[in-house]
Amino acid sequence: MFSFSFILSFCFLRCSCVKHLLEMEGVITASGGVKRNASIIAPSPSKKPYFVGISPLKDLTKVKTPCDRPFRVSIEGNIAAGKSTFIKFFEEKPGIETYLEPIESWRNVNGHNLLDLLYTDKDEWLRAFENYVLLTRLMVQTSKPKSSSTTVQIFERSLQSSRYCFLEQGYTNNHIHGADYAVLDQWYKWARANHDISLDLIVYLRCPPEVAYERIKKRGRPEETKIPLQYLQELHESHEKWLMSEDSSNTTPVIVFNVDTTIEQVQEQCKLNEDKILGLDKREVKNVDEESKEKIKKTLKF
Template sequence: MLDSEFRSLSSPNKRTNFVGISPLKELTNIKTPTDRPFRVSIEGNIGAGKSTLIEYFKNMEGIETHPEPIAWWRNLEGHNLLELLYSDIHEWLKVFQSYAYSLPGYNANSPSEEDSSVRVQMYERSIQNNRFCFMEQAYTNGYLHSADYEVLDAWYKWIRANVDISLDLIGKFHIQGGPL
């Protein structure tokens, strides 16, 4: 398989073209001005291809990937928070958002901080997206009470003040794939 082509593991009959992307040559050669890996957040709508892109980079040397922690959302001590969220967004959004903020995949601290071979960390969606996209939209659409909004905003501000969640690149992607 060429660097510019990837067959999705979830859709083996789809082929995604990454023409112009040479991750081994470009992404792993980026120099960062700090002592940590270069951080990239992959953003996009459901079905846009974020997971496909994360999967593409998963086994590349020097790149650490952090897919969305869907399994964690679906099983918190036997509770499926994602299902609860979709069943009653007014009731469960604040709980879901609070839990999402606490997950290690959503903040930039990870064991690789000590691993000098990891030069790029890629996140499927970011805590910033969670705060400034999902939370704002939920508040604007009336799914969050103003008190819930303020609590979640205070939680985000605490995380930002106490954890390095900075990103170096935020990319919005929509991957189009056609039949083989």
């Protein structure tokens, strides 16, 4: 069991972390450190090697982060944007647990390779694939930390991207029937209402579809040889609509990296922004007054 003092400290660290993220909302920080208003974000990837931004351009003051779980980060982006490579940078760091996509589970559902079936015929198999993806993501995203010292959980993609990016892409481009779309939407709403699937931060690896296509050909995963450039272009537009448009329903703060560059440059930007990604930037240890102690006790039902 955690001590009361430990829980108090953890709660105040989490609150200061979220406060800082909200303060960054609406600001773009270029690679040289110059800040500018986020309203000038281009609708397509910048030609600059990289930049870091905060989106969406909306009021995030109602976002509430529980103090009884680790800080949750989802790494999002197109196929071959570099998500798993990005996550590996944090694998050995103390207090952090990382969760790669459960691809092997998708490759073997009682002997059926759903991933291969999807890329063979999206019109036929997208419904079954997305059903199973929602299930496996729910299992991963609601998993309890393996250690009591874990303060950050980093996921490769999320239930949110399955719903608002991949499912939307499939429906918009007529790969899935409206009835199937409605069922999967209800599935997602049930998960959201009955489980804590909330995220505290999204890291968007923004990659031009043409670059992703070349990376897919180089890494040579068997199922991905069937992916056309058009599919990557559709997914890119879905990510842009979900994470970069002003009318998006997303309310989670987003850090944006352009990854049309070398691995070394991306890793360098990752290092420079590590505290923001892990919710550690400018944390302060504050003395806890008695009134705050009572509020926390009521919240945690001591």
